[in-house]
Amino acid sequence: MRIGIIVGSHRKDSQSAKVGRYLASVIERRRGVSHWTLDLGKTPLPLWDEALFSQGEQWSGLPALKAQLDSSDAFVMIAPEWHGMVPAALKNFLLLWGAGSALSHKPALPCAVSASAGGAYVIAELRMSSYKNNRLCWLPENLIARRVKAICNEDAAVDDAALQAEFSARSEYAIDLLVAYANALRDVRALDIIDHETFMNGL
């Protein structure tokens, strides 16, 4: 099994990337589960335009990314809360994949990141939109890395022990659930009932 971690901050050295590294270490402890990361701060994607459909030069890197997504059974989507919103880089990423794409009918764990006590808005935003056409399946469990500077640090001595324990327990639980959903949704994708020709766009 393979899990893709998508880091949604525009910043090259973001707290979201730090949380991504922490969640990668949680995934690594599951036998037979590997991971890869797309950090949209370090590897920005072009903004969506029509040349996407005519192999425009700016999209030359897309087949390699598609191959990574195709080989993934599940995703962790990390979204810092910026002005109460999901950053444009992550929305743009989600815009690139439609019905029957590499995201369709695969589970995704949303993880919000906030420097303070925020994060709920981006979880609501991801759940409300972002999956209609690509059919990504948001897990009914999410993570919010609140007071993010006090958790998930490479040097654990810098962490707030109580906050870290809380985030760690939820992360272990949520990643176990993600793996279970990934196994279950493989069976759903194998059924002969998914029809994206008749029902290309969701309502």
Ligand SMILES: Cc1cc2nc3c(=O)[nH]c(=O)nc-3n(C[C@H](O)[C@H](O)[C@H](O)COP(=O)(O)O)c2cc1C
């Ligand atoms: C443009 C911008 C807007 C932000 N708005 C919010 C916000 O609305 N709520 C919040 O809790 N934190 C907000 N923050 C702080 C982020 O939570 C903080 O930068 C955190 O480190 C996550 O962002 P990062 O992954 O890019 O580092 C904002 C940060 C930036 C750069």
